Ligand SMILES: Nc1ncnc2c1ncn2[C@@H]1O[C@H](COP(=O)(O)OP(=O)(O)OP(=O)(O)O)[C@@H](O)[C@H]1O
């Protein structure tokens with residue numbers, strides 16, 4: 189996010205169980221629709237949230253997904269922040285590669301989320317936790 | 328959401344001049360004055376509008392009726408300090424008069440005229456006491472400015488919305504999804520495809536596939552001069568999404584340039600169903616459909 | 630079991646009714662595998678019309694169903710993917726490669742009826 193981005197409202201979903209993954213993405217879809225995102229884009233956002241929330245449950249046990257409306261001049265958007273205090277990621281660059289997984293999965297989650305959203309940022313520290321910030325602007 | 332924008336634009340002014348007790352007392356005195364002289368001031372305003380040749384697209388009666396509503400909303404906004412009602416009215420007014428060709432300068436013009444008419448009447452009332460006059464105008468001006476901005480911004484936003492809608496309608500007309508025969512759709516892409524239009528085309532096509540229960544889709548890009556990597560990538564995603572819906576996509580009219588763009592972004596053209604021209608594409612599509620209906624093939628005995 | 634499985638002749642039909650958790654999906658996978666074995670089914674149709682998100686987990690699980698049932702002699706097809714979901718999957722990079730997808734249940738049944746005849750494919 190550049191300068192001049194205004195944050196309007198935020199809602200937070202605690203993510204700890206599988207049901208929370210569903211809840212988080214449903215909430216994300218609802219907020220996106222509320223903001224006027226098309227059904228198509230709301231679906232992209234919900235899918236991204238689903239991935240990030242699952243990573244939290246899978247690798248960090250618990251964390252949270254924060255959804256915020258953002259504004260930049262006349263542009264409006266939504267930012268998804270998935271945050272945990274789990275083990276962190278050893279090699280973030282590799283984690284962003286298609287097919288890289290430490291759990292024998294597809295390893296598509298993070299790179300997929302980057303493709304779904306307009307902006308993507310990941311910050312992770314081993315032993316401290318991981319924060320993924322991904323946003324989409326209304327076109 | 329529009330409201331939020333407006334508040335951002337107008338609040339700093341109001342905040343810079345906190346309405347003190349005496350100012351608010353003055354404002355209510357002012358409001359009483361404007362209510363008392365409603366008939367006369369409104370009349371004066373309408374005359375000034377006509378003289379300035381504003382709102383020429385409207386009849387005298389119409390101008391009078393709108394002037395009455397604006398006047399009352401205006402006084403109410405002065406009284407309450409809230410702009411919501413006026414905002415809603417301004418948008419509503421714009422909606423009605425934009426189709427009749429009323430221009431932005433006319434709307435700004437009439438609001439400024441009203442501001443002027445009212446200021447003059449305040450001047451006439453208080454001109455004997457300059458101190459009071461000064462304070463009355465100090466209270467009136469920022470409020471009047473906010474109101475003028477609100478109405479003008481409301482009008483401009485409404486106009487922008489109308490223009491956007493028209494553009495949208497034109498776009499949709501120019502991107503038809505055609506059903507040539509049962510279960511076969513053709514999407515002729517023509518002209519410059521920007522990312523926005525590409526998204527729209529995809530949406531139309533995918534919904535068209537469901538609505539028409541299409542099994543085969545021919546996307547003809549003969550009429551597309553150039554495609555940047557972004558749009559080319561979008562085309563590939565569309566083909567893939569159509570497959571997920573259960574339709575086979577045939578791409579026709581692929582120019583060497585676009586083919587090269589596709590290869591450059593890593594598309595395996597061998598995996599994409601491409602046919603030289605639209606005619607050939609339709610033939611291939613019918614073959615696919617025919618094959619589905621009558622699965623004749625050299626079947627091993629059994 | 631969150632997803633009802635219907636048996637129609639040699640075909641099993643699982644119609645997902647609402648959003649599923651990961652465990653629901655795994656249960657569906659196991660139930661389908663078990664029933665394919667029990668009934669010697671030749672085809673499996675998973676109707677995902679009600680899903681408004683298909684992420685990497687659900688896609689992988691459905692792909693697993695397709696691969697595992699094939700080993701037991703049944704073909705799995707996915708029907709009813711919504712247009713928006715299909716586009717999101719494509720953008721994500723989830724392709725369901727090797728798994729036939731059809732518009733809806735009717736198409737799915739038609740397709741299975743076609744492939745049941747020897748020598749034809751799709
Ligand atoms: N929140 C997290 N905390 C710790 N490690 C993480 C976190 N998110 C991702 N990772 C690490 O990054 C790797 C890549 O994540 P990604 O989501 O791309 O793939 P995956 O979860 O392994 O597979 P898929 O998402 O396709 O099922 C993971 O295998 C894991 O090692």
Ligand SMILES: [Mg+2]
Pocket residue numbers: 239242243296297298
């Ligand atoms: Mg993952």
